[in-house]
Amino acid sequence: MRLEPVANPSLARRLGYPAAALGATVVIASLLALLAGAEPFGTLGLILQGAAGSKFAALETLNRATPLIFTGLSVAVAFRAKLWNIGAEAQLYAGAIVAVLLGTGALGSPLVLPVSALAAMLAGALVLLGPVLLKTRLGVDEVVTTLLLNFIMLLFVSYLLEGPMKDPMGMGWPKSAALIKEARLPRLVEGLRLHWGFGLALIAAVLVWLVQTRATLGFEMRAVGQNAGAARFAGIPVNAVLVKTALLSGGLAALAGWSEVAGLKGHLSLDLSPGFGYTGIIVAMLAMLHPLGVVVAALFVAGIFVGSDAMSRAAGVPTYIADMLLAVALLLMVLAILLTRFRVVRG
Template sequence: MRLEPVANPSTARRLGLPALAIAATMVVAMGLALLAGASPLATLGQIAVGALGSKLAILETLNRATPLIFTGLAVAVAFRAKLWNIGAEAQLYAGAIVTVLLGTGALGGPLVLPVSALVAMLAGAALLLGPVLLKTRLGVDEVVTTLLLNFIMLLFVSYLLEGPMKDPMGMGWPKSQALIPEARLPRIVDGLRLHWGFALAILAAIGVWVIQTRTALGFEIRAVGQSPEAARFAGMPVNAVLVKTALLSGGLAALAGWSEVAGLKGLLSQDLSPGFGYTGIIVAMLALLHPLGVVVTAVFVAGIFVGSDAMSRAAGVPTYIADMLTAVALLCMVLAILLTKVRVVRG
């Protein structure tokens, strides 16, 4: 058996295989439900109802999708340049820390929100600057450095919440003070939990799409990702492009932390992110790194998580099924993408 490239994949091949991947994911989901002793079809149904069955459910799904859109965009931007930023989780926390520092009384008035967003982006960008400079100057693998920064950042947050940033009125819990009202993102509709962070995330997706398709920088990012050698030969400043890409990616990931703190939680705690930075990788890969696709896949993945929570309460299937489903969806999709480009040949 060997793989042979397909020069020009047909439309049927390009659309049919991803559809097959989703179908395969469903089949696996039903198998998992069966293993847990529940009815397969009912379990799928309950996940769908839990994610989309009511206005509240839909808004909850969109809320959950918001940080995933930001981290998904961060990963999509970086991966497009073949800059493997695995550190969106750390950049998210960098943004969250800044948001709390600026939002708990250091600044007041209407400028708090835009300023904290901007500074948060700078913090996230700064965090990725180190790894990218190590990569361009010394050839250090950014997968390792960005991944390890995640753990350093989590411990740093833990230190902050046990020490300098600990809320004195917090009954000893490791959490920060709450944001002042001006530092909070308002809700889109009064009384419903969905906040403006979601709208900003969609704007960010459109912005990234415009950058990639309409600007010279976007052209450079794609060229460097496709072929650094050809980009360099054509006179592109390859290292500068990588640094700019890193700044954009880190800034986007930091906005996830900013919007979670300012829009939803109102304070910093160690459970702010249940792995949004890592899930962002799945979101971006499922979207084939397309920024508008990221919005769709973020909502899809968020729906699986929110729906699984609800299903778990009703059917008694553990919520871990959500992690397994997103993982299976990713594996099936990666395989489907591979199979659009190559075919398996005997001999």
């Protein structure tokens, strides 16, 4: 077989394949439910109901989507420039550490929120800066270095929570002290359990979209991602663009951790992120790396997680079905996107 570019893909082609990918994911979800001895349509219904069936469920989904929008944006920005940042998890924790460092009394109001947000972004940017400098200076592959840094960072957080950052009032649990009231993100709407982190995530998505479509940097990132050699030939400082991309990407991922601590949890613990950094990759790919698409994809992915948790409690299908479905959706979606632009021919 061979791939042949399709000159002007029709609307049917551009929508049909992605729709088929989603359809196939639903079919596989049904088969998995059957395998677990549950009724397929009932299971899918329970996931949907658990994700958006009540005010409580919908708010839970929006809360879960918040860190995913940030990590999804982080990945989308980096991947657009073909900078393979798989280390959003480490950058997320860097932001969370800063939220605790500055939020537990070191800074008073009203400075604490903006200052700690900026400091968190800086910390996340610095975490990614190392691997990127290794890439631009020495040609060290950033995929493996960013992946390995995730493990190192998690051990570092574990050390902090059992040592210098341990809450003396924590009954021996490895968690940090609670943030002061001024360092907490207020609720978006009074009375609803949804914090301003979600609002900031939406603003970040719009800003990233503006940078990508209106700013020179956005154009340069795209050029570097499409063909680094040609970009260099055209006079674009490729390495400088990669470093700027890294600072933006690391900063966005750090906001995920910062907003989880300042908005949702109020303290840092080792279970702050159930892999939000890695899930950000799925979010970004499902969004085809489009910043506004990231918001939609994050809501979809968060819905699957929240819905599957609820379904698992009711129907007994293991909650890991969520991760399986997302992996399937990711693989089918990248294939579908390819097939919108290429046709498979024999020979």
